[in-house]
Amino acid sequence: MLTTHAVQVAERQTVLVPPFGGQKNHSVELQSLSLSKKGRHDCEQNAVAIFCPQTAQILTTLPGHKSSVNCTHWLPSNKFAFRAKQLEQHFLLSGDADGAIILWEFSLTDKKWGKVLDVPKPQKKGVTCITGIMVSKYEAIFASTSSDGTVNVWEIIFPSTAGGDCQLSCLQSLYVGSKPMVALSLAELPGKDGCMILALGGLDNNIHLYCGERAGKFVHACELKGHSDWIRSLDFSLPICTNDQENTLLLVSSSQDKGIRLWKMVLHDSLDNTERKKVKSLASYIEGPVLVVGSSSYQISLESLLFGHEDWVYSVEWQPPSVTSAERTGYLQPLSILSASMDKTMMIWQPERTTGIWMNVVTVGELSHCALGFYGGRWSPNADSILAHGYGGSFHLWKNVGVNFNNWQPQKVPSGHHAAVSDVAWARSRDFLLSVSHDQTTRIFAPWFNEGCLTNGDSWHEIARPQVHGHDINCITIVQGRGNHCFVSGAEEKVARVFEAPLSFLKTLSYATSQISDIHEDIQRDVRILGANMSALGLSQKPIYVHATQETRDRNGGEGPDTLESITDAVPVTLTEPPIEEQLAYHTLWPESHKLYGHGNELFSLCCDHKGRLVASSCKAQTASVAEIWLWQVGSWKAVGRLQSHSLTVTQMEFSYDDSLLLAVSRDRQFSVFSIKRTGADDIGYELIARQEAHKRIIWACSWNPFGHEFATGSRDKTVKIWAVENGSSVKPLLTLPPFASSITALSWLGLDRTSNGGVLAIGMESGLIELWGVSARSEPPGTIAVLASRFDPFMCHVSTVHHLAWSNSEKNEGCQRTQLASCGADHCVRVFNISVG
Structure with missing residues (x-):
């Protein structure tokens, strides 16, 4: 959810690569870096992403769900951490769109994640919300809601020692009607041991309260009316002590009516009528129903109405309790509420000390025009930070850095794509990684x-x-x-677009790589474009020049700018630390320098030769005339060739490492090899030297051997085949790898040993798994061999189709000891693996 964007080591794994043609063994160490985040839900986002706010890095992802993950809940949560100090593991519940709930375990000793169990699935539709409480240090109660109108309540007993089993039992299944509940909260009633209260809210605008014994059945007690639109969030406080007695419970609710309501539940015997008349609050005048539980009763009243947001209030949450030995209960519940709204703000609400009136004391928000609001907000455990998540999965974190006063400042958070990542490429300097996605953005990731x-x-x-x-x-x-950094992108349009790095990016890259004095100095002297502006239609990006004011006057005959398009709204700056979402969304654009017209359908594949002279492009096609490959001259960006061979979409292309051959694979199950010759400064000669039906299904991927004219193809028929170009005029098969369990969707070949043509072939599959195979030539008997070198741990891999693989130093790297492999997939993730070869 690559998804921000700092990342951290997720897993390490050491394997032994078998000998390459009798050469020495190669030890491969894999170190996974996940550049992802949980984003907008779709059928491919089936994993839970874990990120650390302190380092702003994704730690790992948890694969296991078969559909979109809708909700998660920690056990123990921040609210009940004081009851679970003895636990050696923490647990996480996650619910998906199919109604499945998975319990995950995190070991505090070895920092490892594992799947504990699949919660039995009585729901027929998706899980919408999960909440839970710790009733003792080893026992928890949790409830889940579903869009099928059911609410399930579960009891779980955690093991007291590491390695033990969790005991799970379903206490009750409630049917709440045809209008689903989308919010719930669970709490223990004050002054009555073993009794709990469950609050439900949803599409009928009312809050439904259910009461029951810990091991008994929940029964409907009453309804709280007042909201005029859907209930979006509910949260009970911990019981609040008055006169050394736990007699008060507070419930906060938020709604699409833009309002927040605070409900108070007081044990009836703890407040007589005389004392009630002395209380100066809204609750003195607006009393609700009486909640009867056994021999006890609780007076419910509306404590306060909180208005301040200008749009739907998606979440409310009580500040986590502070642990104190002075209190009899071992905790102190702060009277502080965090709310998050679609108006792009989060607010902290607290009562005034003198009047008790609840006021907004802190407001933070996202000012970018790209933000569409916040879908939820959370406190940090010690309440010194607050986190919001918004449209597109973006995170927004503020930390209170003030000592004696509030001073909330934005902090770094993970960022990444919020839709399938379709392609990824390394910069020629290997300083950064470029990725593109169906979320309609291009993003650059780099180690800072x-x-x-x-x-x-x-x-x-x-x-x-x-x-x-x-x-x-x-x-x-x-x-x-x-020359300057330059890339070409192709989208669901018939045009390829060329972009060049502005001066602001080159300087930022210098800071990121800690080479401020010398890196890109020659390039920077010649770059006169500082950044770029987005046009009104969001397609072309206009340059902002270093001397924008002077150049604007010259361009308009000495007059000031007379069109909206010439007004520079973006503020490109040199970043001296990793940027936050607001900076990324608008102030780091690159200018578009050229448009490449010619294709008849939307672009599907692009590649560039290794000398930076030619770019090849292909588009979606159903006929041979549309399926032709176009060649473009870098610099002039003129079309210098139209290669015809295939009858359906060319899915991938790649130039050989001496740039003499161009390989293309297609949906028509064939590959083609073209001879490319430069006959003059601007003249390109090309010839089809081989075309062959290579697989029984679509060929998705191909890759050249850096040390020769051998190449690999991967197909939907679950096979990988290796071929060789002989005498520059024909192709012969060398080897077919054993069948895989899933379709092959990505390939990338790393050269390691020139004498044996040895290398490592990275293979990505539709299942999301990645494998490394050692490929080499042998002398006796002569031939090519391939042996499995490493099968990546599923926790390191994607949870759906791998779209592309790319080695950071995929050229001739004889004797290299360390390299990186980048992957991207349909699960919105970009991953980087550190691989040591020894």
Whole structure:
């Protein structure tokens, strides 16, 4: 949810790569860095992402769900951490759109995650909300709601020692009607041991209260009316002590009516009529129903109405309790509420000390025009930070850095794509990674070496968002020649677009790589564009020049800007630390320098040769005339060739490492090899030297051997085949790898040993798994061999289709000891694996 963007080591795994053609063994160490985040739910987002706010990095992802993950809940949560100090594990519940709930375990000793169990699935539709409480240090009660109108209550007993089993039992299943509940909260009633109260809210605008014994049945007690639109969030406080007695419980609710309501439940015998008349609060005049539980009764009243948000209030949450030994209960419940709204703000509400009237004391928000509001907010355990998540999965974190006063400042958070990531490419300098997605953005991730508190330079962040487009972006290629950083992207339109790095990015990259004095100095002298502005339609990005004012006057005959398009709204700046979402969304754009017209349908694949002279492009096609490959001259960006061979979409292309051959694979199950010759400064000669039906199903991927003219193809028929170009005129098969369990969707070949043509072939599958195979030539008997070197741990891999794989130094790297493999997938993730070869 790659998804922000700092990341951290998720797993390490050491394997032994078998000998390559009798050469030495190669030890491969895998270190996974996940550049993802949980974003907008769709059928591919089936994992739970765990990120650490302190380091702003994704720690790991938890695969296991078969549909979108709708909700999660910690056991123990921040509210009940004081009751679970003896637990050696923490647990996480996650519910998905199919109605499944999974219990995950995190070991506090070895920092490992594991799947504990699948909660039995009585729901027929998706889980909408989960809440739970710790009733003792080893026992918890949790409830889940579903869009099928049912609410299930469960009891779970955790093991007292590491390695023990959890005991799970279903206490009750409630049917709440045809209008689903989307919010719930669970609490223990004060002054009555073993009794609990369950609050439900949803589409009927009312809050339904159910009461029951811990091991008994919940019965409907009453309804709280007042909201005029859907209930979005509910949260009980911990019991509040008055005169050394726990006699009060507070419930806060929020709604799409833009209001927040605070409900008070007081044990009836704890407040007589005389004392009630002395209380100066809204509750003195607006009394609700009386809640009867056995021999006890609770007076419910409306404590306060909180208005301040200008749009739907999606979540409310009580500040986590502070642990204190002075209190009889061991905790102190602060009277402080956090709310998050679609108006792009979060607010903290507290009662005034003198009047008791609840007031808004803190307001923070997102000012970017790109933000569409907050879908939820959370406190940190010690309440010094607050986190919001918004449309597109964006995170927004503020921390109170004031000593004697409130001073909430934005902090770094993970960021990433919120739709399928379709392609990924390394910069020729290997300093950064570029990815494109169906969320209509292009993003740049890089390790920020300038952070002194982090080691090994593995603090990955999103440092720029060079393209924000109006169409889903399908493919990308980085121009590998000398000069300024340049890339070409193709989207669901018939045009390929060329972008060049502005001066603000080059300087930011210098800070990120800790090479401020010398990196890109020559390039920076020649770059006169500072940044870019987004046009009104969100397609083309206009340049902002270093001397924008002077150039604008010259362009308009000495007059000031006379059109809205020439007004520079964006403020491109040199970033000296990883940027936050507001900066990324608008101030890190790259200018568009050229548009490449010619294709008849939306672009599907792009590639660039290794000298940076030619770019090849293909589009979706159903006929041979549309399926042709176009060649573009880098610099002039003229079309210099139209290669015809296939009858359906060309799915991937790649130039050989000497740039003499172009390989293409297609949906028509064939591959083609073209000879590419430069006959003059601007003249390109090309010839089809081989075309062959190679697989029984669509061919999705291909990759060249960096040390020769061998290449690999991968197909939906679950096979990978290796071929060789002989004498520059024909192709022969060398090897077919054993069948895989899933369709092959991505390939990338790393060269390691020139003498044996040895290398490592990375293979990505539709299932999300990734494998490394050692490929080499043998002398006796002569031939090519391939042996499985590593099968990545599923916790390191994608949870759905791997779309692309790319080695950071995929060129001739004889004797290399360390490299990186990048992958992207339909699960919205970009992942980076550190691989050591020894």
